[in-house]
Each structure stands twice: as C-alpha cells, then as structure tokens.
Amino acid sequence: ADVKPAIIYDLGGKFDKSFNEAAFNGAEKFKTETGIEYREFEIANDAQREQALRRFAGDGNNPIVMAGFSWAAALEKVSVEYPDIKFAIIDMVVDKPNVKSVVFKEQEGSYLVGVLAGMASKSKTVSFVGGMDIPLIHKFACGYVGGAKSTGADVKVLEAYTGTTPDAWNDPVKGGEIAKSQFDQGSDVVYHAAGGTGVGVLQAAADAGKLGIGVDSNQNGMQPGKVLTSMLKRVDVAVYESFMSAKDDKFAFGISNLGLKEDGVGYAVDDNNKALITPEMQAAVDKAKADIIAGTVQVHDYMSDEACPY
Amino acid sequence: MSDLAIELRGIDKSFGLVHANKDINLKVRKGTIHGIIGENGAGKSTLMSILYGFYQADRGEIVVDGKTVTIKDPNAAIASGIGMVHQHFMLVENFTVLENIMLGAEDSQVLNTSISKARVELKRLEKEYALEVNPDALIEELPVGLQQRVEILKALYRKADILILDEPTGVLTPPEADHLFRILGQLKDQGKTIILITHKLREIMAITDEVSVMRRGEMVATRNTKETSVEELAELMVGRRVLLRVEKGEANPGAIKLSVKNLTVRDSRGVTMVDNVSFDLRSGEIVGIAGVAGNGQSELLEAISGIRRAISGSVVLNGSDVDVTGYADPGELRALGLGHVPEDRHHVGLVLKFEESENAILGYHRDKRYLNGPFLNVDAIRADAEEKIEKYDIRPPNARLKTANFSGGNQQKIVLAREMERGPDVLIIGQPTRGVDVGAIEFIHRRIIEMRDRGMAVLLVSVELDEIRALSDRILVMFAGRVVGERSTDATEGELGLLMAGVEGPKEAAE
Amino acid sequence: MDFFHTIIALLESTIRVSVPLIFAALAGLFTERAGVFDIGLEGKMLGAAFAAGAVAAVTGSVFAGLLAAILISVLLSLVHGYASITQRGSQIVSGVAINFVVAGSTVILGEAWFRQGGRTPALSGDARFQTWNLPFADAVKDVPIFGPIYSNLLSGHFLLTYLAFALVPISWWILYRTRFGLRLRAVGENPGAVDTAGISVIWLRYRAVICCGILCGFAGAYLSLAMSAGFVKGMTAGKGYIALAALIFAKWRPLNIMLACLIFGFLDALAIRLQGNPLPLIGQVPVQLMQALPYILTVILLAGFIGKAIPPKAGGIPYVKER
C-alpha cells in the first residue's frame, strides 16, 4: 500500500544509545529494505509533542510511530482527531482504536542476563547501573535481580542510579565512576540501563577486567570480549514491523506485549562474547528462557505493584 | 637641546559629545614647576592624560625635549621620561606597596629578582626624598596620604624626568602637603620638570614658577607666578570675581545637641580607629575636627551616623540615646534630626547611576512626602529636586540627568542640598569641598555658615586645615584615634599642625 | 581493614572525579583573576572533549587529540575574549552563548563525521590515555597501610591526573611569583593601574583568556580521552558549573581550588558509594537524597565555614577608558 511512514523520538533524541536509537535503526532498516523514505522528528520540549503529532498527521503521514512512554497523553488526544491514521506507540499503552501499543517485558530479558551475570560472577556479587530512578528502569533492575538471585541465594546485587537531571542519560564519566565503585564493593559483572551513560559503564568494566552487560541493542561489540551479553529490547523490530505491516496493509491495532515468547526481548550472543558463555551458563539460560515461555517461571513485573520482591 | 621640557600644540580631544580639550597650546620650561588650574571639568586631567598617553588626542602635537613624539600609550610616555600621579589613584588595593611600584616595571619574567632589586631601589628613593613607606604594607591598609606617596614613588622608580601631579594635595594635611612641596622643590633642583594641577591657589602661589589657567576646555592664560595674584587667577578660572574669604560672625552656641561619650570604634580588621573619644556639640556652633587623613575621623563620623557599629561608648542625639554599639539605623537617626554629608560622595553619598532626583531623596526615601503608600510619588520627588537645584544652583539644572554626569562640585551640592534642606538639628559633614573648585567652595562655605546661624549644630571634618580654621568655632584635633587637643580658632597653623602630627603642643590654659 | 580499603577506594574515586574540576576551576581562575568572568567553562570543556575524541579517533594519537582539545578550547576562549574584552559585551551572555553553540555543534559535527549519533568512535590503545604506575607500585602493593596508599591511591592514574595536581602549585607560582601573574591579578583588580603602568589591558586579558582555554582543553581531553574512551554528547553534564562553584568556594585561590574540587569530588564519590547501602542509624534512604547529598553538604559547608568570598574587584566589568 501507499505508506508515508513517520517516526518521532522522545526528548533523549534519536542518538540516545538507547531505545530512541533502536527505533531509528528499525526505521533505517525499513528504508534500506523497501527504499521507502520516512519522516522523522526529534522534539526539543514537551510542548512539541502534540504539535509534532498533528504536524505529521496533517501532512498525511501514515503510519506514525513514536518512541517513549511520555507520548501517551498527546497521542490520546491527537489519535482521536485523525481516526484514519495508524499510530503506534512504544513503551506505553494507549487505548484507542487506531493505535497500536507496543510494550516490552523488559523484566524477562533482564532476568536472562541476570542469570548469565550470576553465573559469570566469581565474587557472587553483580551490579546494576540505571540512568535515573524511574519506574521503567526499575523494570529492568527488578528482572535482573530476579535472574541473578535465581543462580544462588547468596548472590548479591548492587544497584545505583546516575542522576536526577536529563544529564543522567549522558554522563559516561559518572557511569564509569559508579561502576568502579561497585567493582570495589565486590561486583564483577555490571548491567546498565542508562543510555549514553552506559558507554562509560561498559568502558569501566573493560578497563577493570570485569564484565559489562549492554542494553536495548546488541552492545557486545562496544568492548569486544568484555561485554558478557546485551539485553535486547527489540524496539527496532517493533518500528520496522509497524512500518512494514502498514505497507503490507496488515497493521494490527491494540496492545502487543512482547516478551521472550514473542522474541521482543532476549539476549545477544555473537562472536564478541561467545567465549564468555560457558556451556553451563548456556544451559541455565536456555532453561530459564524455556521456563519463562512455558510460564513455569513468572518474572515479576515491577509495574504491577511498584515493588521488587527479589 | 631646547629649554622646553614639554610643548603641546593644538591638542584637541572630545569624549563623545563633550569637547574636553579645545586646541590647547602649552609650554612647560625645563626644571620648573608649572601649575595648571581650572574649574572642575575644565579639562585639566584630560590634557595631562593625553600627555601621559592614557588618552589619545584627536588632533595636535606633543613635543618632548624638542622632539615631536607620538605618545600612543603610557609606555611611550614612560619611555620619554614622563611620569604621572593620577587624581584618582591607580593602585591595586590588595597588592603591597612593592608590588604596586614594580607593576609594569618588572625587569624579569620571574619576580624574585625584580622584587629584591625593587626593594633596594625603593630604599634608596625613600632615603633620598624622605618618602618613607613600608614596602610590604597592603595599599588598602594605608591612609590616602601614604597611598599618594606610593604613586610618587612609582613615578620616580620609573625614572621620570617630567612629573605630572593631578590634584595631589586634595587628600593631604598641611604638613603632608608641605612635605610634598619640599620634595617637589628637591626634584626641581635636580633638574626635573613638574606639572602640578591643583584647585588651591595658595599652593600655586607658593611653589610654582608659572601657571596656566583652563576654562571649559580652553587654555585661557599662562602667567608667571610672581607676576600674578590669587585674585587674578580666581577670576581667570571662573570668569568672574570670586570672594576668597569666608565672612562669618560670632557664634551663638545654645543647648547641647550631640553628646559623644567614650566612643571606641574598630575597623573591619579589628584595629582601633577611634579611641575613647568624647565631646559635645551645641546648636549654633561649628566644631571642626582636624587631623591627618586616616586618624579615625572617618570612622568617628560613620559611628555617629549609624553606618559603623561602635565597640563601646554612647551617643546622645537631640536628647535621645543612640544605640551606637548595636544597630543604629541611619534612617532613624535622620528622623531624630541628623544630617550627614559623607566624605565619599561617589560611593556613599550618591548612587552615581541614579537620576539626580533619585539621589536627592537618598536616605529620606521613607519620608511620607515622597511616597504614596508603598509607591514613590515621582512628581513630588522631581518637584522637590528641582527646587533644590534652583536653590543650590546645581548645574546642569536637570533633575533627570544621571548623577555621574555632574561634575564633582555639583555632585557635592546635590548631597549638601539634600542634607541641609531638611533643616536637621545636627549636621555632620565630611570633607565638604574635596576636589571642588573655588567657585563651588565659596558657595558651600557660605551655606555651612548660614546653617550655623540658623541654629544648626555642625560637626565638620576636613583635612583642609584652612577650611577648618575658616569655618569652625572650636577645633578638635584627632591623632591616632584620640582627640589630642581642643583649640580655639585663633590657634596658629603651626600649632595645629604639630598636634595633627601627634606632637603635643603646649596645653591651652582652660583645658 | 575493610574500612580502610573502602576509604582508599573512595579517595581514589575522589581523585578521578576531581581532576576535570581542578582543570576547569583553574581555567576559571586565570580569566576571573584577570577580571573576565566565565560561565562558559562548561561549553569549552565540552568542545574540548569533542575535539579530543574526534581527533584521537581519526589520528589514533592521544596527543593529537589533546592538542585539538586545547586548540578548540582556546578558540572558544578567544570568542569569549573578543565579545567581552574587545567588544565589551556582557561576559555572562557571552558565556551562555558559547555553551549553547558548543552543545549544538558537537552533536552536529560528530554526527556528520562519524555517524554515531554525535558520539565519536570508541578509542583504544594509543588513542587513549593509559594509566601510569609509579615506580615500585607493584612491589610495595602488599605492605600494610603504605602499600595500598602508594600503589592504589597515588599510583595508577593518568598522566593528566598528575598534571592537574601539578598545575595547582604551578598556577600558584605563575600567579604569585611571575611578572605575568602579578599583572594578571592587577588587571582583575584595577585595570586602570595596569593601563597607566604602560601595560596593555586588552592583551593581558586575552592572554588570561587563552590560559583558560588551554586548561579547559585539558579538562575536556581528560573527560573523553582518559575517563572515558571517546566523546558522548553532553558528557560534561554540568561539571563546568560545579567548577565555577568550586572557584568561588575557593575564593579564587589556587590551593583552595584543589581543596574545593577534592571536597566536591569526595562528596560525589561518597554519594555514589552510599547509594543503595543503608546509612548507619538512619537506615535505607531514598536514592534521591543520596544523589542530592553532595549539593546539600556543599551548602552546609558554605554556610558554616567558608565565609564571604570577595571576587576580583574589576571582575565582570568591561574596561572602558573613554565613555
């Protein structure tokens, strides 16, 4: 069909080394595969949300995908004004007939990397660096803790957050410093969910001879051989799918809640980290994955009660 | 070789719309002391700053020692042997004397050697000219008189052959001024040339060889000092006849209006500046406080007027106790009938960025007559200011002009008008005529006497002994924070001078 | 022993974190002492970090990167100088403007050159500063007390770290023991005095601003070539403002600056360390309180012990001779 796809990023900007960037990658993939151009916009402040949506909708862009939970309110309004346009929002549910909501079970992917971390750790202490102390990040943290502790009750998980301003997502120096502090407290595997800050976390791990774990996209290549794995959150796939399905007239509205089962989250193994994952680790993580998919293991969703039982 | 040290030809300079120097010609003979006089704003400082390379003339030629030179910056002037002591000192306050003297004349990248050399040279200069000053003292801790010494030493250190002094005696006591003049004489004897700017005609008559008069940017006359008179110079300066003596009648002292008992004040560094001072001030009299600058007069005024907290002692103003050791609010003191003309009009008495009318209410801005509730009554304020402008002949007569744009004399009149027109019972005045030209001095002195005659009690602090003697009915002399003597107006200058220098004169019979 | 180990680790972290602050605050010291206020430290540091990351990535040479950092930072300083010295514009506005321009252009240029979203490629090997071990660091490692202090705390830092600390006495020496320093301090107090002494106020201030640029260059290079391995957009994350605060905190004195930066660094390290760990007596506190801790403690220190900071007298005021 005739598609004029558009994508709008959140405040972090399309190169946030995080989900905005993943979204951008998905759109790029669509472009290279189909040769269809898409439009994009990076907002600079909150007032531009509705403005950008209306702008793109008014220009006849269809579908319009937006990345980030902060879009919900704007989309709720604008989607009603443009009933014929297909919208997709990532990381949040908006209950409107012409909206597709894509949310991820980050906790499940985080659980798996937690399992790997717990087993890779010699000190039985692993750690987590979050960008900001907000619910979404706790979703990652909680799954990770669950996974790590599943490898032994004696596994300790340290948890810290970079900051309280938007700089928290772009502060590799602080990220590195936090990681070093955690290493010093015994951690030897560190998982980050901190955007650009994570660059510093992975660097610090590599420098200190410890292991890092990437997030969102495959970051194994950032420090080859020093990144244990990456928790994949397939925002890129979600964007790509949205564009593609719209092109093929198969755009599905409603909620899609993507977990391990749907391959919406996962962990990355490639040449960079193959050697780091022992057969036992592989077996354990395969089992955990199967259990989660089968439902025998339920990974706690932080958002269900805003608490982490692990 | 020419016998002229300096020749200025057709110097012309404008600052924006102000034509400060108009086609000025000046010849200064070698080995002489050449005076330059003129009213405030006549362009004297500008002319000298051009000679010193601080400003660039728009037109004109400078000839030094027979050679036409381009003085594009002070460096060039220094190289030509010109040194200048500026009207407003060009010293770095938190530097030591030595550092200030070295600044710009260091002889190596690293200071150590420069410092020791400078120290030696300074010692020599000090000795040669009897210009003692502690080389390691901070400028901000020195009294102005000493600061000026530093300025002179700076010029001598740079081996100046031609020394320009811009109003050097404005801040000096008579002994200090005499000392300075002795040094100038000595320099002259060594063959140096000196250009001296001053408002004090007496000084001109005393030590210059020639004198040039400026008026409104023009050079109106040059005279051989021996062949002119004070009266002629004054007339040349202002363009009309001036009365140089203050006429005043007998005082009629009445009730005690201000009583100061055992007042002790320390400055911010904890040094005792006012030491157990007591005196009474009666209505209808002028009490003058004489003293070398820096002997506690400023702090005394500040404590009495509530600006500075005293350590101990008491002050009774108009029958009411003033909490001088606690928080005495200057505003409340005003309400009790105190008027205060501070020594430093630029930083204390005025806000230079304010319109004239705004300064005319400074300190009285809580007065109902200038307010409508919490709002300023701008019309009333301006009307009031215009009245004062008229009465005090403040020029230009524009209440909305920025205060910085008035000349020093007129700025002083703004303060005086504000403080006098209130009709306070007690008026304390610090340095009423510092840097003010003869025309304005005449006016200000007349006003002060007028106030006394109307029954006001006036406390006058001045470093001008002439002024103290001309105006006061009684004279207190301060030295090192203490009142070291009280004299009547008949006291000779020498006697007072000795007291001011801390040398106890023969005690007067009564006290 | 555990406690001792923790302290050593905390102090190590303190040193790392305070280095960029020391560079930047010393940078500010030079301009502000000369009477040119600089709220643009942040921007210069960011620009330098970018230049360092970009050039090191392209050339593979860390020193080329450092040089580029200094060059860019000096260039930005000259812009600030031109606006505030030559054109006598508002120094604050000029600083703010530089912060804006740099924040935007580093991303644009980075993206244009490397297509990594404003980041520069990750650096390794010679393109990045390596840590240095002091002699015998390994040998004495296991000596009790002294061992950890020497081989962990003092050894094993970057060249730039040692440089930063060396620059503290050097700056002091320059400011208080050289002709340049004497004049520089004078021009910040009373430019008139400098002018009448036959020294060019403008050229002197330009030199001060250039010194500032050089030091900000080090600060930026440290961020992208030592602490991290490459540039990330906005990676200064407010350090320029903290450095400014340290400068004021230190009352514009070099040795105090080192102390102030170490205090800030220590508080930061402490806050990181305490995150997630329960406090004695109080128990678990919200993360945000821990994160705010350095700032709260700074305010308390400031209110309790520091007293009034009096800036250079002529600071912030353009030198105008003729009105």
Add this chain to the structure above:
Amino acid sequence: MSNPYAKLPNWAEYGLIPLVNLVVAFLVAGLVVLLVGENPLKAAYHMVNGAFGRGEYIGFTLYYATTFIFTGLSVAVAFHAGLFNIGSEGQAYIGGIGVALACLWLDRTMPWFLVFPLAIIGSAAFGALWAFLPGWLQAKRGSHIVITTIMFNFIASSLMVYLLTRVLKPLGSMAPQTRTFEAGGQLPKLDWLLSIFGLDIGNAPFNISFLLALLAAFGVWVLIWRTRFGYEMRTMGHSPSAARYAGISETRITIIVMMISGGLAGMMALNPIMGEQFRMQLDFVQGAGFVGIAVALMGRSHPAGIIPAAILFGMLYQGGAEIAFEMPAISRDMIVIIQGLVILFAGALENMFRPAIGRAFASFGQRSAAAAQTKGA
C-alpha cells in the same frame, strides 16, 4: 552595565541596533546552515514564517515567550539588587509543586478561575521558598549566591524525581508525572485574543498565563521604579555602601528580592503545567531558567526589554521547530546553535556595530547641519 558610547536617538538605540545585531546573527547562522548544505534563505523563511506565519504559530511563539518572560523577570529583579540568581531553573521546578498541589486538590471540584489564583499563590510561594534559603544564606552567612543557587538547582531536581516517582505519580503508571488534571486544572486558551487580530489559534497552547506574565512584567516595572522597596533594592544593587548610608538593610533586601525572584520563576510553572500539559512532568522546566538569564540580559533587565527578548526566544523555539519539520537536514541541535549565535551576536556582541552606526549618525548630523548652513548663507 554602563553604556560606553555616545548617545543615539532612542529609535536607533532600541530599534535599529538590535535589528542590525539580529540580522547579523541570522547571517552567521545562515552560514552554518549553508555548511550543512541547506538553503539559508529557506531556513530563514521557515524561521520567521514558522514563528509568525499563522495564528497557531504565533500562539506557540507566545506560549514559549510566556515562560521566558517569567524566568527573565526573575533573573532581572535579582540583578537590580546586585544579585546573580542562576537558580531560576530550580525555583521554577519547585514552583511546579505549588501548581500541582492546587490542581490535584481542587481540579475536580472547582472551576479553573478559582483554582488559578490558588495555583498562582502556590507556584510563587514554592518558588520563593526555594529562593529564600540561598537569599538567607547570602544575607546572613555570606554564602555566595551563585554557588548556592547552582546547588539548589541540583537539589531541586533530586527532590522532584523523588516526588514524581514516589509521591505524586499515580500507582501503576509508568511516566514520572502527576495524573492529568481535569477541567479545573486547565487554563483557558487565549484564542479570543488572537481572534481580535483575525487569527486562529489552532492547537497552540497559548493560554491565559501570558496575561499573567504581562501583568508580572508591569508589576516588576512598578516594583523596581515606582516603589520604595524598588528604590532601596536599586540603591543596594548600584552601591551597597550608599545603601548602608541610607539606612537600607542589606539582609532584608537580599532575602526579599531573592524571594520575589524565586516567586516569579515559580510562576513560570503555571504555563506548561496548567496551560499546556495539564500535569506536572519530570524536568518540565527544560532549561527555561538558563534562557531567562540571556533574556534578562538582552532585555537590559527592563520589562520593556524582557518582553521582546522573550518573544525573540519564543520565535527561536517555535520557528526552530518549523525549520526542523520542513528541512529534515536541520536537526534540533542546529536550532540550539542558532540560538547560541543569536545570544552571541544580539547579546554579547551588541556593541559591535554601535561605533559604526554612531559615526554614521554623527556624520549625517554634521552634513545636515552643514547643509542647513549653506542654505542659510
């Protein structure tokens, strides 16, 4: 800041010179645009058209301007008392609490015109509170206001993250923000104001807090130049020693001025929270406090200058967004550069063309005088 150059006629001083500066700023920005291979004229067109081309665009421009008027006034008021309040950012952020509390409490039961006054008081009170401590510390303890306000900006952001994730966020919601306010917490738009000029506001969030901003600007003018307190604070700002002489308490002025400054910054929160988002979000201030510094200085700390300066920045924000929409090669970072260049050329380098313009005026004046003379002769 003194004006070191000869006086020009008012229209040149306040009209021509800023205009020339702006034009130059845009010329340089144009070079940057050229550098990325785009047409600067097109960009300029989109900038101006995007800011003023339609009612909706004007609405957006003025929406941003509202924010900057508040923060600009905040910075300016402190400036007049000689205080550099670099903490408007944090004060505005905390001011949001006041707005949010008023709205969360009353939005379901009361109409906006009853909630609004309360929200105004709330925002001003919280903003003032956040500025009180730095003011108090400066007045009583001599802590430098620049450091304390920087620190308070950071503390504010920590506090707000805590409040928005732990206290004010509805349970189960992902976004760190309050719930959305109902009708009582939503300010009416100023559509009628634009419709007077025959313009349609469209979806622009231009709301009634703009009028409050204008009122605040007028209030600030009255405060500074027409009240006793303003007189006292200006005295202190120009000369602390003269203030002491005049019996003006530095402590009192410092604290009150900081609170007024903080209150003005706090009121900024009304615009995005009650006027646009109808909820309080993380980091809703988005740097407006820092832009306020530039606005205040470019507006010479006078309300009559701050309003146009704020509109200029509103134009940069809105016009900038339009450029980014229309010209994909120009990203939002490019807009940041352009903003920086405008601040540089129209702010810091404002004197660059003054001498030339002054000379032009002088020679023109002479020539016309000469012409008059020859005619006379």
